[in-house]
Amino acid sequence: MSGFIKPGHHCLKTLFSILYNYYWFIRLTRNASVQRKYYRLVSKEKKRLIDSGVDREELRLLCRYLANPRNRFAERNLNSL
Secondary structure, three states, rough: OOOOOOOOOHHHHHHHHHHHHHHHHHHHHOOHHHHHHHHHHHHHHHHHHOOOOOOOHHHHHHHHHHHHOOOHHHHHHOOOO
C-alpha cells in the first residue's frame, strides 16, 4: 500500500484515516452485529467523502483493499491509479 500516498499528498492518509480504522474493526471482530454497525459507519463516511469531492472509483478501490489487505489484486488496482 506504500504506492497509494503520492509525493505532495501527505494529507490523503489523514483524509481516509477514519475508513482505515473502521475497516480494521470490521476485520477484527467476529460479532455480526458489531460488523454491521461498522459497515453502516463506513457507508456514512463514504457518502461524506464523496460529497467532499473524493473520486468514487478511488474510494471504491481503497475500500476494496481495506476490506482485505491480503488481496494482491485489490492492492495492484489501487496502486495503478
